[in-house]
Amino acid sequence: MKNTLLIILFLLTQNMYAQQLNKQGNLQGLKIAYMTRELNLSSQEAQQFWPLYYSFVDERKVIHNEMKNDAIGLDEKNLELKKKYFQEFKKVLGNEDRVNKCFLCERDFGNYIRKEIQARQKLKQQNKQ
Secondary structure: OHHHHHHHHHHHHHHHHHHHHHHHHHHHHHHHHHHHHHHOOOHHHHHHHHHHHHHHHHHHHHHHHHOOOOHHHHHHHHHHHHHHHHHHHHHHHOOHHHHHHHHHHHHHHHHHHHHHHHHHHHHHHHHHO
């Protein structure tokens, strides 16, 4: 009986983990599609842009983990990181307007996802009534 419960618990945990990974993968795919469309990336630009962008995201995650209790320091480090990657993105995207749009796309994508979640929650509540 104990072994059966452990197996069921293990399978449920694995299923929940797989669902979470799938949601993150879907969200990542949406972000890639959104930013590619907004930045009007050619296939050649996309091949150069996405590895660079992921390096930027990885460095930003490290900064957020290190500076999570220092709001001013976090803002300063984020600004330094954006300045560093601004030049790198410019080499790929060609001009400053597209680089600025890249940084704005991140914010806009977050707003898009928040609105989508709110709309779905509202729809779900309306269906319950």
